[in-house]
Amino acid sequence: MAYRTFFLAVASCMLALLSPPAAAQTLAAPEPAAEASDAEPQPDPFKRETPRSTVTALLQALADGDYVRAANYFADGADGTDADAPxxxxxxxxxxxxxxxxxxxxxxxxxxxxxxxxxxxPEGQLDDGLPADLEQIGRLADEPEPTPILLERLSLEDGTAQWRVSSQTTQAIADFVPPEMVTETDEAEEIVVGGAPWTDWLLLIGIAIAAFIVFRIASALVLRLLRSALSEHEASPVYRFFQAALPPLSLYLVVVTFYLVSADLPVSIVARQTLLRYAGIVAWIALAWFALRLVDAIARVLTGRMHRAERRQAATVVTFMRRGAKVALLAIAFIAVLDTIGLDVTTGIAALGIGGLALALGAQKTIENLVGSVTLIADRPVQVGDVAKIGDVFGTVEDIGMRSTLVRTNDRTLVSIPNGNLASDRIENFALRDRFLFNQTLGVTYDTDADQMERLLAELRAILQADENIIDDEVRVRFNGFGDSALHVEFFAYFRTRSYPESLAMQETLLFAIMRKLDELGIGIAFPTRTIRLQTEQTV
Incomplete structure (x- = not known):
């Protein structure tokens, strides 16, 4: 997985780099708009509204080799009054x-x-310790201390503002790189790909691949040492933690190493900044991957403890929280990746407030099922592993999810019941029984006289009272009626068990004892019979 993730990011970088650059051009000045006091300010064609958009557009101009367009991003390059043209x-x-x-x-x-x-x-970062109209966006590798690269916010006559490289930074650049050190033919001998020499791309990508190989080997060595040090490493929480954490952690360390090594390399800023941007995406993927694995590992440990303590409802809550946490992590990572790509996620998040109503109207069933799942976890009518009858479905509850509950029937089919229906349906939970009922009716033959019946009842009561599995408080053995083909004897008692299979075994033992007592007393078990009397007439 780590290999695929890393090389997918590298492939994305190369596709972006190898795409044909936009033709270098200088934006023409639009026709001046008619003066009006209520005219709305026009958007800046050079995208200098925020520090991020200014730096991005400036780097694009440098990558395109359009230095005339790039000059529009310097405070000393214009008078600051005309936002539309140099x-x-x-x-x-x-x-x-x-x-x-x-x-x-x-x-x-x-x-x-x-x-x-x-x-x-548009206001910039206000808590960076700089004046409100200045923003630090980098540094020059000057000796003995680096010189900060600053943007300056210029206010224009039309009420708009633009971020440009400050005059202070422009002067530092002039001192750092004399004009005679830069000529228009500097890059003539270089093969340029995506606005930077191909050797710079090769060097930076080589650093990333080398770091990836080093950390991959290091993580494999750590796991091998743990396997040799721990006798039962598969059952060890320490080994399982490192096994889950090392792949995403090594990928994240690759990104950190690339940031540290490439930050001060004397290579093209276009290549460096582009790869650092895509490395940020890989970093978010690695962090999300690590967090998802950590959530799974913690959930497995907690679920195991809950099952050992027979706290099945708590295990269901842990499963539900694990799924919710993973959804939240994926959403955060997705938003972060979109922001790194350059999409305006703030507008999208704000739109959720407007689209929330439409979503709620279109997803009423989904919301109903989600609320139903919360109700099931709070009220605990059933837990995972319980044998229950839900509506007309009888079986064992296998999973309580965010949308539905899965029930395994006696026919081994799997029935999915929406939680919204389950929360309002009739639920009969057989697993919550504290005892099992023994309620049988015995039919003896009509040739049993009253004395035999009294003796039979006394012997049957003695059998139930002697049985250790019977709760003595509510034991009843009564002669309760004359049937069509038998004299009825009713048994009413409770077995002292919570297990259904155990109750069946107890019932079987008790029934055998009753049968042996009937044989001992010579009393037969009745079965449906009918006596027909025929009367014939004799003729002389």
């Missing part, structure tokens, strides 16, 4: 050279904050 200073070679020096500074060991950690709020 002014004359941007269109000259000096402004484009500024973007080149910025890329060169990052390629020489500078770093940018990973995509997922960049603020997607």
């Amino acid at each position: 002014d004359a200073s941007i269109l000259d070679g000096e402004a484009a050279a500024l973007a080149r020096r910025f890329q060169a500074a990052l390629d020489r060991g500078g770093s940018l904050t990973p995509f997922a950690a960049l603020s997607n709020d």
Whole structure:
């Protein structure tokens, strides 16, 4: 699983990298809108509304090799008053050279904050200890201390605001990379793939693969040492924990190692930042994988303890909570991956408030079944393993899920009953009986006289009173009527057991004792008979 997950992420990266880049172009200035006091501000064509969108669009421009477009993301590249088009200073070679020096500074060991950690709020991150109009998005590998790369929030006359690389950072770049160190032919001899030299892609992917192999071998060695150290390793909770945790944990450590090693490498910032973004997706997958395995391991331990303590309802609650926790973890991981990809999950989550009503109307049965499952767990009319009759279904409860309950019938068929129906249906739980009823009617033949009947009743009462499995409080043996073909004797008693198979064995022993007593007394068991009298007339 770890191999497939990792190489799927790498394959996604390569597909994104090998796709043909957009043609380099400079956005043309739109026609100026008619001045009106109530005119709505137009969206920024360069996507400089938030720190995240600014950094993403700037990196795309650098990857496309469009340094004229990239110059629009620097505070010194425009006058800050026209949000739609660069002014004359941007269109000259000096402004484009500024973007080149910025890329060169990052390629020489500078770093940018990973995509997922960049603020997607138009106001930026307000609790970072910086002024409200500044946002740190990375650092330059300067000596002796790294120089922070800052974005500056510029307010325009139309009421909008834009995030651009600050003048302070622009000056630091000019000092860090002199203009004579960057020429337009620097990359002419390099084979560029996705905006970066192919050797940089190869180096970074090689680091990731090497880290993956190292941690995979290390996890295999740890498991091998545990197997040799523990005599019964399969039954050991320590071994089972490491066996479940090491595959996703090793995958997460691969991502951490890649972050640490590649952060200061003198490779293309485009290649580095792109792979770090996809590595963030792999990290979320590894964390979700680890959490799911941890939930399963904890649930198995708790369920085993509940079964040993015969707390079957508690085991059902653990199973229900395990499923709920896994659903929540998958939802969190899914949202995190979407956010790392760049989809606006905030809008989607807000839309759930509006779509919640429509979802509730369309999923009434699902909600009813979910509420029914909560009711079953709270009221505990049945538990897993109970023999019960639910409506007209008789069998053993095998599973109480979030939507339905599974019942195994005596015919070995599996019946699924929606929890919404089960919570409102009639449930007869045979497993909750504290004793089993012995209620039989014995028919003896009509040739039994009154004295024999009295002696028979006394002997039968003695048999029940001597039986250790019978609860003495409510024992009854009575001659209760004349039937069509027999004299009826009724037995009423309770067996001292909660097990149905044990009650059958006790009943069998008692019936044999009754049969032997009837043979001893010479009294026969009646069966349906009919006596027909024929009268004939004699003729002379």
